Amino acid sequence: MTDKLPPQNIEAEESVLASCLLDSDALAKIVDILTPEKFYVSAHQQIYRAILELYRQNQPTDLLTVTSWLHDQKLLTKVGGRSQLSKLVDRKVSTVNIDHTALLILAQYQRRQLIKVGNEILELGYDVTKEIKEVLEQSMPYVATVVYIMYYITRTESPHPFFYLGIARQHFPPFPLPVLTVENYVSFESLYIVVVTTQLMPTTH
Secondary structure (H helix, E strand, O other): OOOOOOOOOHHHHHHHHHHHHHOOOHHHHOOOOOOHHHOOOHHHHHHHHHHHHHHHOOOOOOHHHHHHHHHHOOOOHHHOHHHHHHHHHOOOOOOOOHHHHHHHHHHHHHHHHHHHHHHHHHHHHHOOOOOHHHHHHHHHHHHHHHHHHHHHHHHHOOOOOOOOOOOHHHHOOOOOOOOOOOOOOOOHHHHHHHHHHHHHOOOOO
C-alpha cells in the first residue's frame, strides 16, 4: 500500500465548476464527458450534481440558482457554504477550452479507477487461502477491464472509455462482462483478443 494521494486535479475541477456557474451554455460542451463521480472532491461532486439537475430542468446554472438549489436540498453547508461558491465564480476562467479541462479531470478519474482495479488484483494475489486457479479466474474480470479500456482508447481515440468495472452492463446491456477461464489465459495477447471478441459479440439467449 502507499501513502500517496490519489491522482487528482483540483484546479481543473474548480475551473470547470466556475465556468458552468458563469456561463450556462458551457455545460453543454462537457455534459457527455463528466458525471459527478468523476470529480475527486466530494463538495465538487455535489455542486456539479446540482448544476446538472438544474440543466436537465432547463433552469439557469448561475451562482444564485445553484446556491438556492443546494440550500433547498440541505446541501449548502456540505459544499462549504455560500462563500465557497462565491470563491469559485471569483476565479478568472475561460469557457472556451472547458472541454479540454474536463478531459484533465477525466484522466485523473481513470487513473483512480486503474488503481482501484489494481488493488483488487493485489488483494486476490495476497489471499493464500485460495487455490491459484481460483485466484486467476477471479482476477480475469479486473484484468479484462484494463485491457478493454486500453483497446477502446487506442481503437476509437475516445477520451472517455465506457468500460469500467461494475458499469458495463448498466450502459451497454448487449455486451456482458467477459467470462474468462484459466484456459483462456495463455498470454496477454490472447487475453486481449478474447476480451475484444467477447465484448463485440452480441449476447445470445
